[in-house]
Amino acid sequence: MTDHVNSYYAATANRKDARPPLQGAITADVCVIGAGFTGTNTALELAERGVKNIVLLEAVKVxxxxxxxNGGQIVNGYSRDLDVIARTYGESAGRVIGALADTGGDIIRARVAKYGIACALQHGMLITGFNARQMRGFEHHIKTWNSFGHDQFELLEGAAALSPHVVSQRYAGGLLDKKGGHLHPLNLVQGEAAAFESLGGTIFENSAVTAVDLTTKTVKTAEGEVRAKTIVLAGNAYLHGVLPKLETRIMPVSTQVMATEPLGALATKLLPSGVCVEDANYFLDYFRRTPEGRLLYGGGVVYGGQDAESVIAKIRPLMEKTFPELKHARIDYAWNGNFALTLTRFPQIGSLAPDVYFSHGDSGHGVTTTHLLARTLAEAITGDRAVYETFAALPYFPFPGGRLLRVPLTIAGSWWYRLRDRLGV
Structure with a gap:
């Protein structure tokens, strides 16, 4: 594949031309592999710190x-709540990690403002609950986050309290995060890539990495190679077959998204304030309206990263359950994509060799945590290693059963959480 999948984002992207592929042998101070949020922002953070001769390699396009x-939602925090992180990794690490829980969103807003990135940034996100258990969970969430110095949450109880934000009969209440939000993610990462180039960085597209020599720090593609002083591996779920040691740490997971036709006044009626929404189930739905008045609706997971047979068949019933008014709405775009899940559901950064760094496994919170970890990597590379050492010291575990059994074992484990969602316990 040489271009983006046929998504709403690709159709409305600010930039649709391609950069040239890498050809021949070159040298670099830093070579970053993968021009997604992690790789692009690591390169940009380094360029902002004065590092020269940075090369960013992308297998297809930025x-x-x-x-x-992805769903384009700025969801603060991690896939585990802050008190769970502190219990799991210790109070000291927990305080550092917890203090940074909304930093990714802050970085995004600063990026958009500093570089004038046109990505339809909208403030506010809402987590909706179906039952009393989830509402108690919201109360606990507020108390926990307040203890880490984050006070941006508001509890909304009942349909009346939700109605300024979402009009649906499914929910018992919600949790409003005033520091959350949503945006056009492809336009954001494209804008960040352009900012990196404006500072002297170089990007090669359609330059899939075929091999990495950790000793000589040589990165090879089909038509060229980069000899670098430092390498950053940021391919996440799309770095196939290059470094198997990394692949055992993550599982690719496919999620599905679709976008309706422009709905006119109905879109504003269903989502009056314009905040984005996700529910509190383990297998959650998420949705928002776009600037054109479409409803963008996503949900479901396919462990192992395989494509869903039909995104619309999988997602449309979820949308109609939430909004019966959309039973006859036309679906203009439907697509899927892989993110990387870790066994702990917590992102991992570290090094495979001296001056060879990696970051992956954001486990469904990638829009924000990628920006936080990109900054953390750039700080480490330029000499400030305090936050990096906290994250890098966290234990990781490979998926049990290896490649053959990791998918069925993960599915079996997920049944318990699906049952809890259905029973409301």
Whole structure:
């Protein structure tokens, strides 16, 4: 594949031309592999710190993977709540990680403002709950986040309290995050790539990496190679067969998204305030309206990263359950994409060799955590290693069963959470 998948984002992208592929042998101070949020922002953070001669390699086009296909929601935090992180990794690490829980969103807003990135940034996100258990969870969430110095949440109880934001009969209440939001993710990462280039960085597209020599720090593609002083591996779920040691740490997971036709006044009626929404189930739905008045609706997962047989058949019933008014709405775009899941559901950064860094496994919170971890990597490379050492010291575990059994074992484990969602316990 040499271009983006046929998504709403690709159809409305600000930039549709291609950069040239790498040809021949070159040298670089830093070579970053993968031009998604992690790789692009690591390169940009380094350029902002004065690092010269940075090369960014992308297998297809900037934002081709999860960074250009996701739901576009600025969801603060991680896939585990802050008190769970502190219990799991210790109070000291927990305080550092918890203090940074909304930093990714702050970085995004600063990027958009500094570089004038046109990505339809909208503030506010809402997590909706179906039952009393989830509402109690929201209360606990507020108390926990307040203890880490984050006070941007508001509890909304009942349909009346939700109605300024979402009009649906499914929900018992919600949790409003005033520091959340949503945007056009492909236009964001494209804008960040352009900012990197404006600072002297170089991007090669359609330059899939075929091999990485960790000793000589040589990165090879089909038509060229880069000899670098430092390498950053940011291919996430799309770095196939290059470094198997990394692949055992993550599982590619496919999620599905679709976008309706422009709905006119109905879109504003269903989502009056314009915040984005996701529910509190383990297998969650997420949705928002676009500037053109479409409803963008996503959900479901396919472990192992295989394409769904039909995105519309999988997602449309979920949308109609939430909004019966959309039973006859036309679907103009439907697509899927892979993100990387870790066994702990917590992102991982570290090094495979001296001056060879990696970051992956954002586990469904990639829009924000990628920006945080990109900054963390850039700080480490330029000498400030405090936050990096905290994240890199966290234990990781390979998926049990290896390649053969990791998918069925993960599915079996997920049944328990699906049952809890259905029973409301």
């Amino acid at each position: 934002g081709f993977g999860a960074s250009g296909r």
